Amino acid sequence: MNQHRPFTIFFLPAVALRHVFQFLNPIELFEISQCSRKATNIISRTIRFEMSIESSSGSMVFNNYSFMAIGRKNRQAEYPPTGIRVFDGNTESADVCYLSENELLIYWDCPYIGFKTVLSHLTHLFNSTTSHLGLTNMSMPPAICLSIVESIRSRQTVIDSLVICSTTMSVEDISRIVNRLKVIEYLEIYQDPPRDLNISFTSKSVYITFSSWITLKHLNSMKHCTVIRLRESTLTDEDMTSFLESWNSGECPNLQYLSIKSNTLSKNFTVFGLPSLQDEVNKQWFEKRICGISPIIYCPVEYKRDDGVVAKIHFDKKDRDIQLMVM
Template sequence: MSTVFHLFSLPYLPLKRVLDNVGPEALLYISLCSRRAKNVAVSYKGPSKNVQLNVHFGHKNCLSYMEGVDIYWLLNVQKRSNLSYVDRNLATVRIGNFCGIPVEMGELGMNTYWDDCMVGITEIGDHAREIFNQDFYEVCVYDKQEDGDHRRAAEWIKNSQGKIQSLHCDFKPQIDNDLDFILENVEYTRMLSLHVNPPPNYHPAKPPNFSIDFVYMIFSFWIKQDHLLTMNCEYIVLQDSKLSSQDFNAFLKHWMAGDCSKLKLLRVDVEELIDYQIVLDGAEFVKRERDVARVYVDEEEHHHTIRGGFDAKRPSDNVTATITNGGQISKFFLMIVWPDSAENSYED
């Protein structure tokens, strides 16, 4: 078989030492050389496998991995019909049950060419899970190329690993239930990130799972008070929201009663001006003046200086939350709970 992989033109070295230093990309590419190479990659245990794997469905069907906040591309899937063979002699590999898959290096890692892109990305996904001996951490869903792509992606996730930790959606719904289908059929356990702009009258057919660590939405106009009160999350970030001061008052009382006990931060961009008298109505609080500055450290270790605000204590455990005071023209609601990620509490 012709190959693009020139690996061991080296003096003798213990194989594990070599694999420890090649990194995730090379380890995956090595596994495509032959069945023996695949077996070696599967049995290997070491730092080249210490990665967070992500799979992307849609206009870019590809695999990636994360190191810190940096993303690195591994393999991507393209239509075989788009491949021009003029003056090209591409290497071919076996992936899953498919032989003779043309490959070449591209901008998003290694290009692989398939008759059916969904077959390609799922076969590659199964191969990567086997090589790295782990499930995918995040699934990213983008605009579908064919009508059944979202359904096929959800079915593959369910059948291959059951659930994922993080779900990221960034697609334009073609029919009203596109978003519903993903939220109902992909089981996510830690993070939900939605960049989807649904129809103006959108309301989820079933309550989404909001008992997770992180909820982040760019188009959250459909989130109502009842949705907010079901969120038992550490970090909630909502943009383009239609929530009102009355809704935030209900949430504050909800939190003070012991609900949403995991909360560390609630940040909401709203259409209407925040009325802090309404937000704080019926709640005991201490007003801090602007000369009182406190530094809040979030989960990504970003430092935020909080000046003044309103401190409210939860009676059951004396945990303190601060609602920032944005003044009379604020359309930004921020509620943080102490201690922060750096264990700062600023106790009186």
């Protein structure tokens, strides 16, 4: 009688294991790594994933596979622990539960410490670089946020996107974070700092919700950007005229969309000698896909630069929102 004997995968030589591991997803690889130090070493030398980090959900995502570190007190009855896994060189352990085939919940007494521990463990296991960092947990201690940034900074100097939204970080914390990582695609700051931030704007897209601290000097440092969106600004008629004249003279070669809301702008604001920045006759709207967003501009007037570049410009007197969209 033929007997089926289990196949012991770890009897394979390292070269064969590397080939096998390339066909496994991140969660499967994580589980395999828990079996032996040999597996951990081979995975860390073979696999390289990009990671997206979102602190608000405690998630670390690799190729649509999520590891989520959450507090034990937030555990719901339908998601009881199903096992224990070890982290950070086998010095820490935590309960885990499969939320789905693509999502692993990891329970910790302190979710912030757990988030940092799991992040450190997975970064080394998968030899990861980070494409997106969302520091959007409103109450996460600044020390944890800064340590995460330093951990990323030790492996890379450039990141695709960075989002900051916190009630605990100081102006110095935010400045340090933004200046430690060169953001090349998206920078979003949902923060109301008590004074100016000394930061560099290096990304294609900038979105700042509480931008009262943004001066004309800051705005001029964004001349290389493709998208600029500012809310609750204090920029004046003179500031906007100066910046738009710079665009008109070709000093903003990449700019495709601008939207700045400022209650400091006068209700009759206009530029380029145009009588008005709102077309009340041909009430058309225009939409364009730019840097992952699809802004819409309503009832604009058309303006053509001397070099032939055509733009739609609109100023909303009620919202004090000046928009420019290059067509």
